[in-house]
Amino acid sequence: MSKLKLEHSPEQKLQHPVFDQAGVEVFVKRDDLLHPDVSGNKWRKLKYNLELFYNSNYTGVLSFGGAFSNHLVATAAACAELEIPCVGIVRGLHVDLENDSLSRCRSFGMRLIPVEIKVYDQLARFSTANSEVFRNSLSDLADELPNYLAIPEGGANAFGKQGCAEIVEEFHNEYDLVMCPLGSATTFCGLLSALSEKQKGIAVAALKGVELEHFVEQKLDEFAVKPKCEWEVIQEDKFGGFAKINQELIRFKEDFETHFSIELDYIYTCKMFFHLFDMVKNGQIKRGSRVLCIHTGGLQGNSSIKKRYRLKQISVRN
Numbered sequence: 001m002s003k004l005k006l007e008h009s010p011e012q013k014l015q016h017p018v019f020d021q022a023g024v025e026v027f028v029k030r031d032d033l034l035h036p037d038v039s040g041n042k043w044r045k046l047k048y049n050l051e052l053f054y055n056s057n058y059t060g061v062l063s064f065g066g067a068f069s070n071h072l073v074a075t076a077a078a079c080a081e082l083e084i085p086c087v088g089i090v091r092g093l094h095v096d097l098e099n100d101s102l103s104r105c106r107s108f109g110m111r112l113i114p115v116e117i118k119v120y121d122q123l124a125r126f127s128t129a130n131s132e133v134f135r136n137s138l139s140d141l142a143d144e145l146p147n148y149l150a151i152p153e154g155g156a157n158a159f160g161k162q163g164c165a166e167i168v169e170e171f172h173n174e175y176d177l178v179m180c181p182l183g184s185a186t187t188f189c190g191l192l193s194a195l196s197e198k199q200k201g202i203a204v205a206a207l208k209g210v211e212l213e214h215f216v217e218q219k220l221d222e223f224a225v226k227p228k229c230e231w232e233v234i235q236e237d238k239f240g241g242f243a244k245i246n247q248e249l250i251r252f253k254e255d256f257e258t259h260f261s262i263e264l265d266y267i268y269t270c271k272m273f274f275h276l277f278d279m280v281k282n283g284q285i286k287r288g289s290r291v292l293c294i295h296t297g298g299l300q301g302n303s304s305i306k307k308r309y310r311l312k313q314i315s316v317r318n
């Protein structure tokens with residue numbers, strides 16, 4: 001994706017009495033600052049997918065996402081900047097196409113096509129738009145679609161993993177622990193592919209009700225990643241599951257943002273930092289450890305979550 005050239009994201013030390021007391025050093029890698037719209041790990045995951053676009057004869061990009069998808073917004077913004085025609089297949093016929101995320105997609109020129117959930121779940125498995133299912137389901141696009149590159153939901157493929165592995169190459173310090181949020185596990189697999197045997201990877205799940213260890217092992221297999229390091233996945237057992245929030249999380253987010261002047265998203269990074277504080281307070285992180293958390297971005301989703309939960313629209317400025 002040579003035309004969308006970006007600097008390395010900065011690493012920043014987080015000062016907090018809780019960390020001092022535990023003798024733990026905490027840093028954050030600010031992938032949220034990589035690009036104003038191609039957010040965080042979604043940029044990482046798009047990078048080699050879009051390189052494939054340039055190395056082939058595709059005429060456009062097609063991808064998939066839910067009503068508040070960070071990935072669709074990132075794809076739309078990247079394609080706008082690179083002047084690539086793009087289509088977003090949206091999960092569900094009754095989603096609000098006027099919500100903030102999908103309006104943003106459209107403002108970047110993405111053509112949105114909502115489809116039935118059943119059809120969506122079928123289509124999202126394909127890596128090429130040149131199949132019978134696509135032609136039947138999206139008949140008014142039948143002529144264009146065969147030449148479109150289909151990027152899976154969330155950029156969750158081996159190219160996505162490859163882009164995320166590069167996060168580790170950019171590290172300025174030696175870290176004992178590297179933490180990230182976990183959705184499709186693509187980012188975590190990328191990190192695990194690049195961490196050394198002296199390091200440990202920890203992922204904090206954004207979803208619940210999944211056999212997480214097994215899920216990550218399957219993903220590692222799928223991407224043929226054999227981690228050299230130890231790893232662990234932390235369950236989302238406090239907030240009720242994907243995109244669910246409660247008063248405790250809202251309070252934590254406000255305190256965090258006030259203290260550090262770094263905005264978090266509710267769905268992923270807020271839960272990661274919540275669990276980090278939990279682990280540090282409970283003595284689960286060895287004294288003398290140096291921890292790096294990846295801020296994977298996703299801030300565009302905050303306005304929709306606030307509307308859903310009727311929260312005040314306050315934003316943090318750095």
Ligand SMILES: *Cc1c(COP(=O)(O)O)cnc(C)c1O
Nearest residue numbers: 183184185186187268296297298
């Ligand atoms: C998509 C997303 C994730 C999840 O990444 P996976 O690679 O799917 O595990 C984490 N954080 C943010 C902000 C995201 O948008």
